[in-house]
Amino acid sequence: MTPKEIRSYLDKNSIQVKPKTSSKLMRFIGWFLAIRWFWKWPINIKFMSVYTTVINRDVYYPSSWGIFDLDNDRHVTSHAVTFEHEFVHVEQRKKWKILWQLTYLFFPVPFFFAWGRWRWEREAYKVNLRNGRSIDSVVNTLWKYGWPWPKSWMKKWFEENY
Numbered sequence: 354m355t356p357k358e359i360r361s362y363l364d365k366n367s368i369q370v371k372p373k374t375s376s377k378l379m380r381f382i383g384w385f386l387a388i389r390w391f392w393k394w395p396i397n398i399k400f401m402s403v404y405t406t407v408i409n410r411d412v413y414y415p416s417s418w419g420i421f422d423l424d425n426d427r428h429v430t431s432h433a434v435t436f437e438h439e440f441v442h443v444e445q446r447k448k449w450k451i452l453w454q455l456t457y458l459f460f461p462v463p464f465f466f467a468w469g470r471w472r473w474e475r476e477a478y479k480v481n482l483r484n485g486r487s488i489d490s491v492v493n494t495l496w497k498y499g500w501p502w503p504k505s506w507m508k509k510w511f512e513e514n515y
């Protein structure tokens with residue numbers, strides 16, 4: 354997508370783009386995911402610094418984006434793939450409403466066999482694959498989404514369906 358298309362999609366859907374640090378909820382989630390619940394493994398320590406997250410009508414960008422200016426074409430272009438990925442989630446949410454958020458987090462369980470999260474992310478990660486990411490790299494990233502699905506199953510699914 355071009356910067357112009359991205360801005361018009363955001364406008365049309367009344368989506369705000371904000372830094373994660375500006376949100377108490379994001380900071381809470383970041384803290385929660387960084388706790389070592391499982392012996393020495395935190396769920397994800399890079400939630401605040403690396404991952405972009407959609408909640409309700411907001412796109413929260415991580416600290417690695419630095420100072421981000423939506424009116425700056427160069428800034429928007431360098432994150433265009435991420436925006437396109439997040440827009441897949443916006444569409445999922447429009448269609449499934451609250452069910453999307455609930456199944457994303459908890460269906461049927463929050464970890465290891467979190468089919469919901471895997472289902473929503475595999476659709477969105479097709480954007481990244483189309484833009485040159487490898488299946489292995491996508492699977493490694495997805496694994497950090499709270500171990501949603503066995504790695505070898507994810508890899509196999511992408512190989513067969515992409």
Ligand SMILES: [Zn+2]
Nearest residue numbers: 438442474477
């Ligand atoms: Zn995603």
